[in-house]
Amino acid sequence: MHTAQREHIHEVIRLVAPAAGVAGPQVDPLIRESWSRCVHQHKLDPTRMQEAIILPSQRVREHRERIEEFLTIARHGLEAIHQQVGGLGYCVLLADARGVTVDYLGDLRLDPDLRRTGLYLGSDWNEHLAGTCAIGTAIATGQALVVHQTDHFDATHIPLTCTAAPIYDPLGHLTAVLDISALTSPQAKSSQHLALQLVKPYAHRVESASFLRWFRSDWVLKLHPSPEFVEISPDHLVALDAGGRVVGHNRAAQLLLEHAHGSCVLGLAFEQLFEARFDDLGRYMRAMPGERRAVALRGTADRLFLHAIAPPTRWAAPAVARPLALPAPLAALSGGDPALDQQLQRAARLAETTVSVLVTGETGSGKEYLARALHAASPRADRPFVAVNCAAIPETLIESELFGHLPGAFSGAAPKGKRGLVQEADGGTLFLDEIGDMPLAMQARLLRVLAEREVLPIGATRAQKVDVRVLAATHADLPARVRAGRFREDLYYRLAGAQLVLPPLRARRDLPWLIARFLGSAPDAAQLAPQAERRLLAYAWPGNLRELRNAIDFGQAMAGSGGRIGLAELPESVLAATGAPALAAPVAGEAALPAGDSLPPEALLLLQYLRAARWNISAVAHQMGVARMTVYRRMQRWGIKAPGA
Numbered sequence: 001m002h003t004a005q006r007e008h009i010h011e012v013i014r015l016v017a018p019a020a021g022v023a024g025p026q027v028d029p030l031i032r033e034s035w036s037r038c039v040h041q042h043k044l045d046p047t048r049m050q051e052a053i054i055l056p057s058q059r060v061r062e063h064r065e066r067i068e069e070f071l072t073i074a075r076h077g078l079e080a081i082h083q084q085v086g087g088l089g090y091c092v093l094l095a096d097a098r099g100v101t102v103d104y105l106g107d108l109r110l111d112p113d114l115r116r117t118g119l120y121l122g123s124d125w126n127e128h129l130a131g132t133c134a135i136g137t138a139i140a141t142g143q144a145l146v147v148h149q150t151d152h153f154d155a156t157h158i159p160l161t162c163t164a165a166p167i168y169d170p171l172g173h174l175t176a177v178l179d180i181s182a183l184t185s186p187q188a189k190s191s192q193h194l195a196l197q198l199v200k201p202y203a204h205r206v207e208s209a210s211f212l213r214w215f216r217s218d219w220v221l222k223l224h225p226s227p228e229f230v231e232i233s234p235d236h237l238v239a240l241d242a243g244g245r246v247v248g249h250n251r252a253a254q255l256l257l258e259h260a261h262g263s264c265v266l267g268l269a270f271e272q273l274f275e276a277r278f279d280d281l282g283r284y285m286r287a288m289p290g291e292r293r294a295v296a297l298r299g300t301a302d303r304l305f306l307h308a309i310a311p312p313t314r315w316a317a318p319a320v321a322r323p324l325a326l327p328a329p330l331a332a333l334s335g336g337d338p339a340l341d342q343q344l345q346r347a348a349r350l351a352e353t354t355v356s357v358l359v360t361g362e363t364g365s366g367k368e369y370l371a372r373a374l375h376a377a378s379p380r381a382d383r384p385f386v387a388v389n390c391a392a393i394p395e396t397l398i399e400s401e402l403f404g405h406l407p408g409a410f411s412g413a414a415p416k417g418k419r420g421l422v423q424e425a426d427g428g429t430l431f432l433d434e435i436g437d438m439p440l441a442m443q444a445r446l447l448r449v450l451a452e453r454e455v456l457p458i459g460a461t462r463a464q465k466v467d468v469r470v471l472a473a474t475h476a477d478l479p480a481r482v483r484a485g486r487f488r489e490d491l492y493y494r495l496a497g498a499q500l501v502l503p504p505l506r507a508r509r510d511l512p513w514l515i516a517r518f519l520g521s522a523p524d525a526a527q528l529a530p531q532a533e534r535r536l537l538a539y540a541w542p543g544n545l546r547e548l549r550n551a552i553d554f555g556q557a558m559a560g561s562g563g564r565i566g567l568a569e570l571p572e573s574v575l576a577a578t579g580a581p582a583l584a585a586p587v588a589g590e591a592a593l594p595a596g597d598s599l600p601p602e603a604l605l606l607l608q609y610l611r612a613a614r615w616n617i618s619a620v621a622h623q624m625g626v627a628r629m630t631v632y633r634r635m636q637r638w639g640i641k642a643p644g645a
Contacts, residue, residue: 013046016032028151034153055122056453077205080202090181091110092178096175099129100125106119119160127139134164144165146192218241221307223236224305231286236250245267245633257297266627330344333373335512355498358474361502371473375469384424390437402420402422403445403456403458405459417457423464472495507611527565532555535570551571554570603638
């Protein structure tokens with residue numbers, strides 16, 4: 001350890017010790033607060049000298065795939081800033097919201113040094129792992145900042161100078177961090193002032209480009225204090241839907257409008273925020289001279305210049321991705337239900353990848369059917385599909401069942417040893433059903449399989465490589481279990497590389513098709529009487545596909561070969577149910593819709609999404625490709641209320 005590193009460790013300990021007085025002026029308060037978080041919140045040891053954490057390529061691909069469209073947009077900004085600073089010894093990094101570097105530009109001649117220090121693709125700069133650093137601390141604080149040399153918590157990083165700025169999505173969530181870093185620099189932190197003034201506008205440009213792509217079908221408002229810059233370099237961006245309500249904003253507009261209004265502005269009408277009418281937005285378009293486009297913020301003395309961009313006309317509507325021709329195994333799962341078809345379209349796009357997929361939905365909604373179809377539609381179709389019900393294996397046996405064991409590894413072990421289910425799936429697909437019920441101790445072991453693609457049987461000293469694609473399923477609310485400490489957060493993000501949400505049977509529009517499919521087309525198959533079919537269509541199916549299959553099998557058994565299934569041949573549970581339409585029937589614990597309300601098709605579709613996602617508004621907005629406030633507005637319009645609302 002060098003003298004400089006020892007002195008730095010001593011300084012960190014002195015400033016974060018409980019008995020320490022006020023820190024000297026040489027330590028920025030933002031840095032001092034981060035040091036304190038590192039010790040007291042993240043439980044990091046100031047004396048440690050940790051090497052850079054570089055994730056394996058598969059994990060990096062997973063992080064990149066989560067923000068794939070954003071990366072395409074941001075790449076142009078990275079190349080532009082690298083042209084400015086690359087010759088000065090800087091590399092350019094783009095990290096995602098979890099602190100993992102998902103894009104990188106640097107001098108190839110310095111490649112070994114950059115990788116060793118973590119200025120590299122796949123490096124994890126989250127503050128709770130790397131300590132005080134530009135990327136991690138920008139994520140923690142939401143601020144642009146310079147972390148220069150001895151500002152770093154970990155003494156390993158003190159030769160580096162790093163400057164970062166956060167990038168937000170149009171709903172106010174942090175999406176990424178833009179960073180420029182150098183292996184060496186002048187001692188004075190003030191030498192990086194220009195670096196900070198360069199990174200912030202480039203982060204703003206990337207954020208604006210992403211915003212304009214996101215809302216290319218909506219009204220876009222550009223705002224700036226100067227009429228000369230309002231069109232070419234606006235500070236603030238706001239998006240409005242066709243009704244004049246705010247559906248998005250960039251970070252600068254969010255801070256400005258929330259400060260003026262006092263709360264979140266998503267969903268508010270244009271007139272609630274500005275001293276102008278939405279119907280008059282045409283006055284603020286390019287035809288009007290810039291100096292005559294001033295608009296006042298309601299309730300303040302602030303005036304900005306506004307440039308409004310109208311949505312494209314219908315004939316110039318933005319291109320929509322063509323639906324894929326579904327592979328036969330996936331196409332066989334739906335008879336035309338819109339919500340399910342959209343999920344199958346997503347599954348088809350994932351079929352040829354190795355991205356881990358988490359399938360969620362109520363018990364019996366067909367999660368294993370979808371997993372098997374996804375496997376059958378993949379390049380691994382001719383390799384094993386191994387299904388593991390994590391809730392059915394006793395906790396005392398799950399480790400040996402999953403990972404196998406050597407001969408005599410424990411009392412009662414098979415004398416010849418045993419290959420685990422993970423190894424049985426080598427080359428194919430491992431399906432982990434009811435993953436939410438896996439014991440915490442096993443979750444750590446499974447995480448290693450996902451991260452390192454290797455398995456260590458009980459009693460073995462050397463891990464064995466495996467090539468498996470992991471699909472998982474659960475009816476549980478995994479984010480809630482993560483918050484409760486019952487499920488590992490890192491495992492959740494590993495499993496949820498992509499997420500597919502299955503609608504419950506009561507919300508599906510292809511129920512007649514399913515009934516016909518379960519009845520079969522054999523000449524001696526029982527026929528379904530019209531009154532029995534109406535009762536089946538009206539039933540709420542709390543047991544989903546399993547209950548429907550059982551009901552059809554029961555009816556066929558009662559009717560006999562070639563018979564007719566009437567009301568008398570249906571199960572008691574179905575006969576005892578009311579005849580209210582299944583879609584309008586409230587789910588257990590769910591607020592009922594207004595009495596007598598006749599919902600239009602688009603409202604019924606929204607209801608399918610909400611029930612399938614267990615009323616997770618963010619998940620529904622993501623699935624439908626709209627803003628969360630749009631979902632809230634539609635729920636309010638049609639009187640749809642969440643459980644307990």
